Amino acid sequence: MSDIDLLALRQSSTLSELVADKMEKLILSGQLAAGERINEAVLAKELGVSRGPVREASMLLTSRGLVEFIAFRGAFVRKISRAELLEIYDLRAVLTGQACHLAALKAGGDAGPLNDLHDRMEKAADSNKADKYYTLNLKFHECLVDMAGSSRLRTMIDSLVNEMHLYRQVSLRSHPDMAQSNREHRAILDAIIQGDAEKARELGEAHVRAGKKRFEAAGAETLVEDE
Amino acid sequence: MSDIDLLALRQSSTLSELVADKMEKLILSGQLAAGERINEAVLAKELGVSRGPVREASMLLTSRGLVEFIAFRGAFVRKISRAELLEIYDLRAVLTGQACHLAALKAGGDAGPLNDLHDRMEKAADSNKADKYYTLNLKFHECLVDMAGSSRLRTMIDSLVNEMHLYRQVSLRSHPDMAQSNREHRAILDAIIQGDAEKARELGEAHVRAGKKRFEAAGAETLVEDE
DNA sequence: TGATCCAAGATTGTCAACAATTTAATATTT
DNA sequence: AAATATTAAATTGTTGACAATCTTGGATCA
Numbered sequence: 271m272s273d274i275d276l277l278a279l280r281q282s283s284t285l286s287e288l289v290a291d292k293m294e295k296l297i298l299s300g301q302l303a304a305g306e307r308i309n310e311a312v313l314a315k316e317l318g319v320s321r322g323p324v325r326e327a328s329m330l331l332t333s334r335g336l337v338e339f340i341a342f343r344g345a346f347v348r349k350i351s352r353a354e355l356l357e358i359y360d361l362r363a364v365l366t367g368q369a370c371h372l373a374a375l376k377a378g379g380d381a382g383p384l385n386d387l388h389d390r391m392e393k394a395a396d397s398n399k400a401d402k403y404y405t406l407n408l409k410f411h412e413c414l415v416d417m418a419g420s421s422r423l424r425t426m427i428d429s430l431v432n433e434m435h436l437y438r439q440v441s442l443r444s445h446p447d448m449a450q451s452n453r454e455h456r457a458i459l460d461a462i463i464q465g466d467a468e469k470a471r472e473l474g475e476a477h478v479r480a481g482k483k484r485f486e487a488a489g490a491e492t493l494v495e496d497e
Numbered sequence: 498m499s500d501i502d503l504l505a506l507r508q509s510s511t512l513s514e515l516v517a518d519k520m521e522k523l524i525l526s527g528q529l530a531a532g533e534r535i536n537e538a539v540l541a542k543e544l545g546v547s548r549g550p551v552r553e554a555s556m557l558l559t560s561r562g563l564v565e566f567i568a569f570r571g572a573f574v575r576k577i578s579r580a581e582l583l584e585i586y587d588l589r590a591v592l593t594g595q596a597c598h599l600a601a602l603k604a605g606g607d608a609g610p611l612n613d614l615h616d617r618m619e620k621a622a623d624s625n626k627a628d629k630y631y632t633l634n635l636k637f638h639e640c641l642v643d644m645a646g647s648s649r650l651r652t653m654i655d656s657l658v659n660e661m662h663l664y665r666q667v668s669l670r671s672h673p674d675m676a677q678s679n680r681e682h683r684a685i686l687d688a689i690i691q692g693d694a695e696k697a698r699e700l701g702e703a704h705v706r707a708g709k710k711r712f713e714a715a716g717a718e719t720l721v722e723d724e
Numbered sequence: 725t726g727a728t729c730c731a732a733g734a735t736t737g738t739c740a741a742c743a744a745t746t747t748a749a750t751a752t753t754t
Numbered sequence: 755a756a757a758t759a760t761t762a763a764a765t766t767g768t769t770g771a772c773a774a775t776c777t778t779g780g781a782t783c784a
Contacts, residue, residue, distance in 0.1 A: 284568045284737065310766070320739045321766090329553065333560030341511045342745050342766060357647055364591045420584055422660075426653060433649075511767065537736070547769045548736090569736060569775050 285319055290327035292317065297336050297347055297436070304436050305349040308337070335429035336436065350437045359482035362430045363475045365423060366411070370458055370474030372418035374467040381463050384413055388455055395448035403448050410455060414474075417462075447484070454480065512546055517554035519544065524563050524574055524663070531663050532576040535564070562656035563663065577664045586709035589657045590702045592650060593638070597685055597701030599645035601694040608690050611640055615682055622675035630675050637682060641701075644689075674711070681707065 293313075296302040308328060310321045317324070328345035331337040338346045350358070387410045394403040411431075415424050454477045461470035520540075523529040535555060537548045544551070555572035558564040565573050577585070614637045621630040638658075642651050681704045688697035 286737080287568070307765095309764095311764095322738055322740095325766090326552075326556065326737095329556045329560075333556075341514070343747095344766065354649075357649065361592075361595065361647075361650060361653075364595050365588075368588065368591050420588075422581075422584065423588060426588075513767080534735095536734095538734095549768055549770095552736090553767095570777095571736065 284323075286323040286326035286330065289317060289319060289323045290330040293324075293327050293331055294334070294336060297331070298432070302347050304347050304438065306347045307343075308345040308347065310344070333429075335433045348433065348436050350433055352437070355434060355437045356482065356486070358430050358433055359478060359485070362427060362434075363478035363482070365427050365430070366414075366478045367471040367475030369415045369418040369420075369423055369427065370462065370470035371467045372420060372423070373414060374462045374465055374470035376419055377417060377462050377465065379463055379465065381459055382413070382417065384410065384417070384459055384462070387413060388452065388459055391448075391452050391455065395452050398448075400448065407451070414458075451477075451481075512550040513553035513557065516544060516546060516550045517557040520551075520554050520558055521561070521563060521659075524558070525659070529574050531574050531665070533574045534570075535572040535574065537571070560656075562660045575660065575663050577660055579664070582661060582664045583709065583713070585657050585660055586705060586712070589654060589661075590705035590709070592654050592657070593641075593705045594698040594702030596642045596645040596647075596650055596654065597689065597697035598694045599647060599650070600641060601689045601692055601697035603646055604644060604689050604692065606690055606692065608686055609640070609644065611637065611644070611686055611689070614640060615679065615686055618675075618679050618682065622679050625675075627675065634678070641685075678704075678708075 293302065293308075302308065308324075310324050310328075314321045314324045325345075328337050328339065332339055332345075336348055338348050340346065387406060391403055391406045391410065394406060411427075415427055418424075454473065458470060458473045458477060461473055520529065520535075529535065535551075537551050537555075541548045541551045552572075555564050555566065559566055559572075563575055565575050567573065614633055618630055618633045618637065621633060638654075642654055645651075681700065685697060685700045685704060688700055
């Protein structure tokens with residue numbers, strides 16, 4: 271892996287990057303709604319910068335999967351259809367599988383901070399704290415990908431997760447069965463600790479696919495999709 | 498390096514995109530070497546544009562996996578180590594598997610232009626035309642991904658393929674066994690036509706993994722890697 | 725000698741004005 | 755009145771100038 275990542279950390283923040291972070295928050299919080307056009311001049315004025323950094327930030331967010339550029343028409347907050355969301359689930363499944371595979375190869379019997387996270391999630395599940403569980407769950411998956419040690423894989427998965435959050439502002443927080451989800455985590459964790467890379471892959475993949483099924487099941491009873 | 502003709506500008510699109518395409522060619526042809534810093538002012542002058550479009554083009558290429566940005570230091574042509582290349586093979590394997598899976602689901606018994614491509618590759622293999630085979634092979638894989646019908650998947654795989662080409666200017670053209678490679682293509686094709694999605698996935702994945710092994714075998718007898 | 729510090733040069737980051745293009749609002753034609 | 759053409763307004767694309775930052779080469783000091 272390259273040392274370039276460290277250099278990037280050293281000297282933080284060009285204005286464009288700060289604007290990009292700000293915009294990411296605006297988008298993920300829904301203040302910039304999916305499908306909406308991002309008016310460079312307006313946003314620039316609001317943030318107290320010129321159009322340049324806003325433009326560059328928009329391009330940065332393009333590679334993070336949050337923004338779509340159309341020539342001479344502008345930058346739009348991406349809009350994810352239900353069909354795309356399902357597609358994304360599948361991609362995330364195979365990539366998460368690969369992450370678990372790599373994690374198992376590199377763990378050396380030590381699951382690091384994953385064990386602790388798992389315990390805290392169990393507590394959250396027991397006391398039915400869905401919000402807490404959701405936050406920890408995000409962290410757990412991040413941590414898992416970090417263990418795989420591939421910045422490329424991490425970028426790809428992050429991008430997919432970003433896109434998932436764009437699905438109709440619907441936070442995918444509703445977690446029907448935290449206990450079951452966490453049992454799956456436990457199994458993945460065990461496979462990683464035992465160094466069983468192929469099993470870890472299968473379990474990781476299945477875990478995301480199970481999430482997809484949970485979503486589909488929940489979606490069936492909601493309103494009809496119009497696009 | 499020639500200037501960009503204005504005819505292309507009017508017909509096509511924004512200057513930044515034209516510059517990006519030009520830069521992509523320069524990079525993939527090795528005229529901009531891996532690891533090299535891209536001097537905005539110099540390149541802008543050579544292409545007859547201002548620094549703006551060059552900057553934007555660099556950012557575009559960042560999301561295509563060809564360029565790395567470091568704040569206040571510039572845009573660098575990415576450099577891929579051997580370890581990274583092997584990692585990329587694995588990622589490409591699972592994504593290609595997913596592409597074959599989707600292609601099998603959507604094909605409906607018709608493999609479209611893939612059959613024709615396969616035939617032409619067989620001829621190229623028989624007459625030992627490695628260059629011809631290499632070109633057709635790229636097309637075959639592109640076509641395969643197109644059949645999957647996921648622009649997201651396509652972008653991801655394209656990016657990985659780009660990065661592979663950055664590995665030490667070594668064109669991965671050397672194909673030790675075209676006949677064997679094409680037999681694998683045939684098997685994938687058959688699975689897609691039969692609509693056997695899981696088999697198509699496995700075969701697609703295995704095909705890329707076989708490419709990885711061929712590379713590793715070939716690399717064993719070359720010089721020692723120094724990074 | 726070798727390391728450290730400082731200034732000059734080179735290079736990237738930001739800005740504001742201008743050009744090209746799209747979008748809207750209005751006028752024209754049938 | 756509906757459809758089309760035309761013009762005006764809004765918005766993005768591009769440029770060159772200036773500011774901030776990094777890199778260099780040389781002077782200073784132990």
